[in-house]
Amino acid sequence: DAGVIQSPRHEVTEMGQEVTLRCKPISGHDYLFWYRQTMMRGLELLIYFNNNVPIDDSGMPEDRFSAKMPNASFSTLKIQPSEPRDSAVYFCASSFGSSLGYTYGYTFGSGTRLTVV
């Protein structure tokens, strides 16, 4: 198993540009999570999906951020327009859940380091 795959590993963009981060979860996992890591705020949950449906996006900082999961093997996190304060490492994680509401196999990707200049 290749694990959770994120691309790109590094992204440098200019303020105001659109940025798209990509994630491929582990095959068979039905939960997908997006996290952001900064020095000031640590690791924060942004949004998560279950069976491709967004369940909780309360962690998304503002309307400039959007996330989609068009199918079970792909998700995107988009920032439009980007700002310097969006600079962070963005992690994707996936897991699979039971009918009792528990999840297993929680696995993180290697992250995308975003720098907005």
Place this chain on the structure above:
Amino acid sequence: AQSVTQLGSHVSVSEGALVLLRCNYSSSVPPYLFWYVQYPNQGLQLLLKYTTGATLVKGINGFEAEFKKSETSFHLTKPSAHMSDAAEYFCAVSSGGGGADGLTFGKGTHLIIQP
């Protein structure tokens, strides 16, 4: 709501000494608890986790942690530190009990190993 407090943003130990990283949690439901390690410029690697059952959990690289409900703690230990253990360590609690709502992380503890 769940929360995690990691005592000490930096911990320094000598090589061969005991490693103790402290984690206290707050949860309104029976928690799932996790410890992750992050090496520079890398992702998060799971060290160990507690779900149910035995309260002493053994993980990779010689680490273990004990769930103490009465103390709401999940401290991470390793009997003898190696230079390769130098990294950032994160304690996390599941939101919603089963992990299905995502994880709430502590601020992290940077472990420094002195030769």
